[in-house]
Amino acid sequence: xxxxxxxxxxxxxxxxxxxxxxxxxxxxxxxxxxxxxxxxxxxxxxxxxxxxxxxxxxxxxxxxxxxxxxxxxxxxxxxxxxxxxxxxxxxxxxxxxxxxxxxxxxxxxxxxxxxxxxxxxxxxxxxxxxxxxxxxxxxxxxxxxxxxxxxxxxxxxxxxxxxxxxxxxxxxxxxxxxxxxxxxxxxxxxxxxxxxxxxxxxxxxxxxxxxxxxxxxxxxxxxxxxxxxxxxxxxxxxxxxxxxxxxxxxxxxxxxxxxxxxxxxxxxxxxxxxxxxxxxxxxxxxxxxxxxxxxxxxxxxxxxxxxxxxxxxxxxxxxxxxxxxxxxxxxxxxxxx
Amino acid sequence: xxxxxxxxxxxxxxxxxxxxxxxxxxxxxxxxxxxxxxxxxxxxxxxxxxxxxxxxxxxxxxxxxxxxxxxxxxxxxxxxxxxxxxxxxxxxxxxxxxxxxxxxxxxxxxxxxxxxxxxxxxxxxxxxxxxxxxxxxxxxxxxxxxxxxxxxxxxxxxxxxxxxxxxxx
Numbered sequence: 488x489x490x491x492x493x494x495x496x497x498x499x500x501x502x503x504x505x506x507x508x509x510x511x512x513x514x515x516x517x518x519x520x521x522x523x524x525x526x527x528x529x530x531x532x533x534x535x536x537x538x539x540x541x542x543x544x545x546x547x548x549x550x551x552x553x554x555x556x557x558x559x560x561x562x563x564x565x566x567x568x569x570x571x572x573x574x575x576x577x578x579x580x581x582x583x584x585x586x587x588x589x590x591x592x593x594x595x596x597x598x599x600x601x602x603x604x605x606x607x608x609x610x611x612x613x614x615x616x617x618x619x620x621x622x623x624x625x626x627x628x629x630x631x632x633x634x635x636x637x638x639x640x641x642x643x644x645x646x647x648x649x650x651x652x653x654x655x656x657x658x659x660x661x662x663x664x665x666x667x668x669x670x671x672x673x674x675x676x677x678x679x680x681x682x683x684x685x686x687x688x689x690x691x692x693x694x695x696x697x698x699x700x701x702x703x704x705x706x707x708x709x710x711x712x713x714x715x716x717x718x719x720x721x722x723x724x725x726x727x728x729x730x731x732x733x734x735x736x737x738x739x740x741x742x743x744x745x746x747x748x749x750x751x752x753x754x755x756x757x758x759x760x761x762x763x764x765x766x767x768x769x770x771x772x773x774x775x776x777x778x779x780x781x782x783x784x785x786x787x788x789x790x791x792x793x794x795x796x797x798x799x800x801x802x803x804x805x806x807x808x809x810x811x812x813x814x815x816x817x818x819x820x821x822x823x824x
Numbered sequence: 825x826x827x828x829x830x831x832x833x834x835x836x837x838x839x840x841x842x843x844x845x846x847x848x849x850x851x852x853x854x855x856x857x858x859x860x861x862x863x864x865x866x867x868x869x870x871x872x873x874x875x876x877x878x879x880x881x882x883x884x885x886x887x888x889x890x891x892x893x894x895x896x897x898x899x900x901x902x903x904x905x906x907x908x909x910x911x912x913x914x915x916x917x918x919x920x921x922x923x924x925x926x927x928x929x930x931x932x933x934x935x936x937x938x939x940x941x942x943x944x945x946x947x948x949x950x951x952x953x954x955x956x957x958x959x960x961x962x963x964x965x966x967x968x969x970x971x972x973x974x975x976x977x978x979x980x981x982x983x984x985x986x987x988x989x990x991x992x993x
Contacts, residue, residue, distance in 0.1 A: 565982075596931065598979070639979040646984045758886035764928060765884050768920040774906065776919060783923040790931035802886070802893035804972050805979055807933030 495526040495551040495672065498542070499581075500571055501533060502564035503591040503641060504557030508582040509533045511658035512554070515665045525672050526551075530571075542570060550575040552671050554654075558584040558591045558799060559642040563635035572648040577671065579683075583657040583749045585644040586682075587759075588799020590657070592641040593791060595798050595805045599639045643799045653682040657749035657796060660736045684734030688753045689746050692733045697721070702770040705785030708744060719745045720770060723785075725792055730762040749796045758802055760793035767793075843963040846891040847874045847900040847956075848883045852910040853945045854902030860949030861956075868953040869960040872900070879903070880941075881914025885925045888939065895971035898938045898963035900955065905943040915943070937962035938969065 501509060513519060529550055530537045553575040559565050572578055583589040594602060607615050625632045644650055654667055667683045670676050677683070685692070697718040706713075706723045713719055719726040719740075726745035732753050739746055752759035771782045786792065794801055849855040855876045861868060873896075877883055880903025888899045901922075903915040922941045929939055942955050969975075976984065 638982070640976065642982070642984070647982070649985065757884065758889055760928075761884060761886035761889055761925075764924055765886075765921050768924045769917045771920055774916055776923075779920055780923050783920065786924050788931075789924050789928040793928070802889040802972060803932045803934075804976055806931070807935075807969065807975065 496549060497522070497526040497528050498530040498550045498553040498571060498575060499528070499533075500530060500553065500555050500557075500567055502555065502557030502567065502585070502644075503560035504582065504584050505590070506533065507658040508556035508584075511582070511656075511661065511664055514658075514661040515668070516661070518665055518668075522668060539567070539570070542574060545574050547573055548576050552577045552579065554579050554581040555644055556581040556585050556658075558588050559638075559644060559647055560591055560594075561635040561637050565642075565647050568644060568648045577651045577676070578644075578648065579652045579654055579667070580644045580650045581654050582659055583655055583751065583796045585650075586653045586655045586800070587751050587797040588641050588643045589749075589796050592643070592797075592799035593795070595640050596790065597806065599637055603637075640805045641799050646799070651679050652676065653684075653751075655682060655684055655732065655750045656735055657747075660734075660738065662736060663734060682732065682751075682754075684732050684750060686754060687733050689728040689731045689733045689735070689737070689750070693718075693728055693737060693740055695719070695740065700770050701772045702782070703772065704782060705767075707787070713743060715743045720767070725763075725767055725786065727759075727763050727793070729766045730756045730759055747795050748793075751797055751800065759797040760790070760801055763793045764789060841968055843871045843897040843960055843968075844873065844895060845871050845898040845900060845956075845960055845963060846896045847872045847902060848877050848880070848887065849874055849900075849902040849944075850880045850904060850910075850915075851876055851878050853904035853908060854880070854942075854952065856946035857902070857944040857948045857952040860946065861953045862949075864949045866949055866953040868956040871960045871963075872956055879909065879911050879914035880918040881909070881911065881916075883918065885921055885928070888925070892934065892938075892969060893972045895969075895974070897966070897969045898959055899940075900959055901939075901941045902944045902952070902955075903941070905945055908945065934969070935966050937966055 499512065528535060529545065530542050553571045555568065555571060555578060557564065559568060580586045584591055603620055607613060607620050608618060621634055621637065623634050623636050654663060656663065663684060695718045696716055698721060700721050702723050704723050705725065708724065711724070713722045713724055724745050727748035728746045730752055731746050731748045732750040735750050748759060748763070752762065756762045767786065768783060771779055773779050849858055858874060880901055883901050888901070891899050901918065903918050904910065906915060909915045918941060926936065926939065930936065940955065940959050944952050944955065
């Protein structure tokens, strides 16, 4: 901070997100008053009525910190990411969606056309006889109206702009949010590109008893109440602790629920989901393929399980052939016949 | 041995396209098998890029994804027959992963023909040549997969900052 007495300028933005990250900011409780003392908020759509124009009017680099949560799903979010990057000295990818795509990125198993068809045509509750679909432009007597373009894929924030810090979690826990805010206020931030969380895997901080990892059957969380003292993996519940970054405070584990991986991969993991797949599959005892297959079939939905929060940060990113090409080919065949 | 795959059968694949297949072969069995195929002068397609690893158990699913990510059209993992692993159980680990990994690939829209795990001993040069031929033929029929960057580019045409994926902040 160049001048100690000057108040920080803070921007908070939500893109493709659920709003939980906004609550996470408020979860620092009464300390939010301290934030108000040291910072002026220049944009916070969820709480305060600023217009995008107000942000556009700011000088470049005049916002000290922008906490950006949510993934990039449409052109509006991309434009705001670019605008806020231009206006901010420090841009923080806040929460799992901004860091790795998060839950919204699970939609990368489908393309825009498949999603629209489902949402506007085929869900049981849809009543849309005119098969109306969202358009990016509509001309009315008063002029042209525009809607953002819905992309085929969901992107993480650093796909579209340079990100200075990553604060993972779904949502980031209040302790880490406060630590980050303190570091910003005191000007004690780590090197750019750092993740503001632990460096080791969650298993290092997990207090559960870890003994022999041999699994004879996998269970889903609704099927089975695990022993709260013992390692969940040893009880056949997929827990992403071995490949997930520590620092979350183990809120899920304390509630007897497994780690779902919202802190993203450890610095060493080449790929979050594949690493966990490898860790989970090799826990099974046995050598006969048929028997192994029976046990391993207990891992339903490998993609949704292992890439729950990190599909937009994965090596393959999107489903192959999910580009609408198949549908076009089908339509072509129908037209031809 | 016949030439693998007629070039005419790949109309959709674009002109001059040749399948790229990455083969992770274990040092003790499959790599020796590939070597034997060469020594025996067996013909097999030249589309394989062989990477020697100490054990098929070393081949993390992430390596296979990385190969697809960078533009491989197919991936072969070769290990010792069950019971023959130089490290006793490495190939069983590979087998266990495969049983889940194949379902993951399906969810990613990667056709089953593009990935194959085979047990090939040091004496099975002929099996190596046959597997190579079958795999390349299957991949040729499936056509190019495209790297992640290419597939993302086709999706939205956005100029992404970094090559898609695999990054860890």
